[in-house]
Amino acid sequence: GNSVTQMEGPVTLSEEAFLTINCTYTATGYPSLFWYVQYPGEGLQLLLKATKADDKGSNKGFEATYRKETTSFHLEKGSVQVSDSAVYFCALMNYGGATNKLIFGTGTLLAVQP
Amino acid sequence: SAVISQKPSRDICQRGTSLTIQCQVDSQVTMMFWYRQQPGQSLTLIATANQGSEATYESGFVIDKFPISRPNLTFSTLTVSNMSPEDSSIYLCSVMGQKNTEAFFGQGTRLTVV
Numbered sequence: 742g743n744s745v746t747q748m749e750g751p752v753t754l755s756e757e758a759f760l761t762i763n764c765t766y767t768a769t770g771y772p773s774l775f776w777y778v779q780y781p782g783e784g785l786q787l788l789l790k791a792t793k794a795d796d797k798g799s800n801k802g803f804e805a806t807y808r809k810e811t812t813s814f815h816l817e818k819g820s821v822q823v824s825d826s827a828v829y830f831c832a833l834m835n836y837g838g839a840t841n842k843l844i845f846g847t848g849t850l851l852a853v854q855p
Numbered sequence: 856s857a858v859i860s861q862k863p864s865r866d867i868c869q870r871g872t873s874l875t876i877q878c879q880v881d882s883q884v885t886m887m888f889w890y891r892q893q894p895g896q897s898l899t900l901i902a903t904a905n906q907g908s909e910a911t912y913e914s915g916f917v918i919d920k921f922p923i924s925r926p927n928l929t930f931s932t933l934t935v936s937n938m939s940p941e942d943s944s945i946y947l948c949s950v951m952g953q954k955n956t957e958a959f960f961g962q963g964t965r966l967t968v969v
Contacts, residue, residue: 773956784861784947785898785960792956830897834958841886841951843958847897 743768747831747846754853760818762849764805764831767812772833774798774807774814775843779828788816788829821853857882857950861961868938868968875934876964878948883928886951889921892963893944901946904931938968 748763766774776788776798789798794809803818814831831846858881868874878887887904902910902923910923925931935942948961 775957777960782965784962787856787957787959790957834956836955841955842888842900842903843898843949845897 743772743833743835743844745831745833745844745846748849749847750850752849752851754821754851756823756853756855757820760816760821760825760851762816762829762831762851764814764816764846765812766814766831766833768833768835770835772835774805775832775834776803776805776814776816777830777832779830779848781827785830821851823853823855826851826853857884857952857959859948859950859959859961861948861964863964864962865965866967868966870939870968872938873934873936874938874966875932876946876948878931878933878961880929880950884950885928885955887925887931888949888958889923889931889933890947890949891944892947898947901933935966938966940968942966943968
């Protein structure tokens with residue numbers, strides 16, 4: 742079946758540090774991959790996505806590349822800010838059938854200290 | 856992207872009572888979903904809300920406990936029935952975008968059962 746395995750948190754970084762949050766997946770076919778972010782007390786926001794192998798999604802300085810050979814979609818940012826403190830969820834969606842469902846990883850809490 | 860309004864944003868309820876959560880979208884959408892996010896956990900899909908027919912529930916969720924209505928393409932409700940403290944969670948409404956390639960989320964309803 743489809744599943745997402747995500748790096749466990751919490752991840753604590755100093756401001757301007759480099760961020761990597763690992764995400765690997767198991768899926769049949771060719772899923773789309775997503776990163777969502779949940780700021781404290783809020784719902785989920787789509788951060789970035791990639792729909793096919795070697796695609797790179799990017800937004801707000803965050804990047805992730807769809808690596809089919811390693812079934813990975815690691816999230817990176819070169820210089821984090823305190824405002825990036827949030828929970829980050831990796832997710833996949835396989836299309837087809839009656840509905841398109843999102844499968845989420847467990848989430849990674851990022852805490853950025855000034 | 857779709858703008859999703861969820862009400863109420865939070866509530867504290869007595870055990871044994873029921874709460875109905877509303878989800879309003881600013882445009883017609885084909886697919887609407889309800890998720891549960893238990894404290895410190897990832898998101899679990901409860902059901903797909905189908906317009907004009909019964910919702911499609913995921914394993915572990917039943918209609919008697921989580922009745923769902925979807926009278927049109929812009930509105931849905933989720934009721935959490937006969938609540939117990941174990942139902943304390945964030946409940947999130949989600950819709951698929953126009954191209955059915957990505958999902959958007961409401962701000963969530965933070966429910967506490969005492």
